[in-house]
Amino acid sequence: xxxxxxxxxxxxxxxxxxxxxxxxxxxxxxxxxxxxxxxxxxxxxxxxxxxxxxxxxxxxxxxxxxxxxxxxxxxxxxxxxxxxxxxxxxxxxxxxxxxxxxxxxxxxxxxxxxxxxxxxxxxxxxxxxxxxxxxxxxxxxxxxxxxxxxxxxxxxxxxxxxxxxxxxxxxxxxxxxxxx
Amino acid sequence: xxxxxxxxxxxxxxxxxxxxxxxxxxxxxxxxxxxxxxxxxxxxxxxxxxxxxxxxxxxxxxxxxxxxxxxxxxxxxxxxxxxxxxxxxxxxxxxxxxxxxxxxxxxxxxxxxxxxxxxxxxxxxxxxxxxxxxxxxxxxxxxxxxxxxxxxxxxxxxxxxxxxxxxxxxxxxxxxxxxxxxxxxxxxxxxxxxxxxxxxxxxxxxxxxxxxxxxxxxxxxxxxxxxxxxxxxxxxxxxxxxxxxxxxxxxxxxxxxxxxxxxxxxxxxxxxxxxxxxxxxxxxxxxxxxxxxxxxxxxx
Numbered sequence: 401x402x403x404x405x406x407x408x409x410x411x412x413x414x415x416x417x418x419x420x421x422x423x424x425x426x427x428x429x430x431x432x433x434x435x436x437x438x439x440x441x442x443x444x445x446x447x448x449x450x451x452x453x454x455x456x457x458x459x460x461x462x463x464x465x466x467x468x469x470x471x472x473x474x475x476x477x478x479x480x481x482x483x484x485x486x487x488x489x490x491x492x493x494x495x496x497x498x499x500x501x502x503x504x505x506x507x508x509x510x511x512x513x514x515x516x517x518x519x520x521x522x523x524x525x526x527x528x529x530x531x532x533x534x535x536x537x538x539x540x541x542x543x544x545x546x547x548x549x550x551x552x553x554x555x556x557x558x559x560x561x562x563x564x565x566x567x568x569x570x571x572x573x574x575x576x577x578x579x580x
Numbered sequence: 581x582x583x584x585x586x587x588x589x590x591x592x593x594x595x596x597x598x599x600x601x602x603x604x605x606x607x608x609x610x611x612x613x614x615x616x617x618x619x620x621x622x623x624x625x626x627x628x629x630x631x632x633x634x635x636x637x638x639x640x641x642x643x644x645x646x647x648x649x650x651x652x653x654x655x656x657x658x659x660x661x662x663x664x665x666x667x668x669x670x671x672x673x674x675x676x677x678x679x680x681x682x683x684x685x686x687x688x689x690x691x692x693x694x695x696x697x698x699x700x701x702x703x704x705x706x707x708x709x710x711x712x713x714x715x716x717x718x719x720x721x722x723x724x725x726x727x728x729x730x731x732x733x734x735x736x737x738x739x740x741x742x743x744x745x746x747x748x749x750x751x752x753x754x755x756x757x758x759x760x761x762x763x764x765x766x767x768x769x770x771x772x773x774x775x776x777x778x779x780x781x782x783x784x785x786x787x788x789x790x791x792x793x794x795x796x797x798x799x800x801x802x803x804x805x806x807x808x809x810x811x812x813x814x815x816x817x818x819x820x821x822x823x824x825x826x827x828x829x830x831x832x833x834x835x836x837x838x839x840x841x842x843x844x845x846x847x848x849x850x851x852x853x854x855x856x857x858x859x860x861x862x863x864x865x866x867x868x869x870x871x872x873x874x875x876x877x878x879x880x
Contacts, residue, residue: 403585404587406588422585423585423586423587423588423631424582424583424584424585424586424621426583426618426622429582445581445619445622445623446618446619446622446623447615447618447619447686450683450685453685456689459659459688459689460684460685460688461685461688461689462615462618462685462686462689464618464622465614465615465618465619465686465689466614466618466689467588467614467618467631469588469590469633470611470614470633470635472590513684513685516684517684536770536771537683537684539683539769539770539771540682540683540684540685540686540771541683
């Protein structure tokens with residue numbers, strides 16, 4: 401059994417990254433330890449808690465259930481790379497207003513999950529999800545402060561904002577679905 | 581925890597995979613979505629010498645209407661199956677099952693073939709394959725062979741895929757005009773593996789059952805076809821009186837596991853509860869029965 405390293409090249413938050421990684425290094429460890437992008441967190445390391453959520457080629461995934469070597473040639477985005485995205489900015493603002501962060505450990509992943517959910521609703525058109533649908537969506541992300549109530553509240557508020565202005569986001573920002 | 585060290589091979593074709601399997605034998609593991617294998621590696625429950633990554637094999641992805649059946653490549657992601665209009669229209673039981681499979685981030689990566697090859701006894705998709713009477717196509721160095729779903733799932737985490745073989749695609753029979761299907765499960769948290777679940781595909785003659793494949797999962801070490809229960813229902817129309825006898829018939833079909841999640845008696849009870857939810861839906865699909873597809877779950 402060897403621990404040889406593999407050369408990879410991927411785009412992380414828009415920048416090309418070249419590195420040598422051990423096959424067993426998972427993506428979230430690579431992002432945190434090698435690239436010092438510590439916004440994605442490591443919780444359970446078996447895909448239950450969701451704290452390690454990142455986007456790979458535009459879709460949210462578990463960073464602990466992917467190998468860094470598998471991301472070779474792909475585009476990886478972390479919470480750090482979402483700064484300035486209008487929908488993400490709205491989510492972050494409303495999470496603060498609703499006190500939906502509490503300790504903050506689950507927050508980056510909650511935000512990425514909510515971002516994909518709302519983008520999808522806006523993209524597929526005019527559905528008014530109820531709170532059960534929001535709960536279903538975030539059920540893959542553990543919050544150990546038991547703050548789900550305020551997280552659901554925050555996601556719902558942003559969703560309503562975006563649904564009522566699906567072609568034009570608040571403050572004249574571009575359509576939240578347009579970057580996908 | 582971190583995985584034991586292993587080597588990594590990125591396969592570019594089915595032949596690549598087969599020759600690597602040939603070379604490494606049982607020391608190799610194929611990784612598709614990895615949503616179950618990676619936890620096993622991280623927890624050091626699996627210790628392969630080498631991982632063969634099949635994620636770049638585009639030919640193993642996709643959903644295709646082939647006239648009398650639907651072909652789904654083994655590498656097709658759960659999310660793509662869940663959102664496919666072809667699946668929703670022609671294989672609705674799979675579309676319904678997908679709403680119970682894990683969570684968005686896992687569905688984005690996990691694959692149909694991975695779920696089938698893992699053969700977790702509490703997983704939704706193996707049971708759907710048995711209920712549908714699907715065919716599973718396996719490739720090896722001696723060519724391809726087709727295994728009926730009934731023969732594919734052999735036990736806990738055990739399938740008919742031999743050493744040196746890999747699952748390529750599944751062939752799903754299309755839902756005909758008289759075909760109706762339904763599935764449901766009881767789980768502690770939505771998206772978790774079921775304590776007990778069931779998938780049913782029926783041929784109906786108006787309100788009467790002409791043929792019924794009622795398959796339970798999470799009950800024993802593999803999906804179980806409830807033959808006696810189906811036999812008791814064939815030729816009958818659904819009625820509350822019929823429901824009275826279900827539990828004793830189910831007891832002939834099922835020998836439920838007893839574990840820390842649920843006792844055998846509780847599982848039998850839940851099997852009865854699920855039959856009472858699903859069978860009326862087959863008899864009267866327009867009745868007031870809750871059902872969920874991915875779109876419905878965001879539109880409710």
